[in-house]
Amino acid sequence: MPSPRYYLRLPRRQADELEALATRLDTSPALVIKLLVDRTLSEAAPLLADHDEQLEHIHLTIRDIAQIHRGLMRDEAAVPDQHAIQILEKLDEIARAIDSIRDAAFVRSYTIVKDLIAAHDEKPTQETLPL
Numbered sequence: 111m112p113s114p115r116y117y118l119r120l121p122r123r124q125a126d127e128l129e130a131l132a133t134r135l136d137t138s139p140a141l142v143i144k145l146l147v148d149r150t151l152s153e154a155a156p157l158l159a160d161h162d163e164q165l166e167h168i169h170l171t172i173r174d175i176a177q178i179h180r181g182l183m184r185d186e187a188a189v190p191d192q193h194a195i196q197i198l199e200k201l202d203e204i205a206r207a208i209d210s211i212r213d214a215a216f217v218r219s220y221t222i223v224k225d226l227i228a229a230h231d232e233k234p235t236q237e238t239l240p241l
Contacts (some may be wrong), residue, residue: 162212169208176201 120128132139176198182188 158215162215165208165212165215169205169212172201172205172208176205 128139128142132142135142179188179194179198179201183190183194188194
């Protein structure tokens with residue numbers, strides 16, 4: 111299967127640097143771009159997983175603080191005044207916001223993209239996908 115072509119708009123200076131790098135490595139600019147994109151994409155998934163894990167720890171810490179404070183108020187070790195209730199409401203709001211961020215950042219697999227790529231790869235001649 112022939113290699114697909116890559117079309118990027120690069121400033122002239124960067125295009126010249128890409129050409130010089132490809133010449134120095136005795137390869138094509140498209141291969142250099144492909145390697146850079148592959149590397150970037152392979153680093154993105156672990157970075158997102160680490161980010162999600164950190165957000166989960168923050169969320170659990172906030173929930174633990176709120177739960178402990180509610181327990182103290184229930185045992186009458188802490189005064190359940192207006193300020194304490196406002197703090198608990200704010201902690202709940204922050205926990206919901208973190209949940210929303212984690213949900214929005216969750217990478218979902220879309221089969222339509224996989225189907226388009228599979229259909230493209232099965233063609234006898236490789237062409238650029240229409241925009």
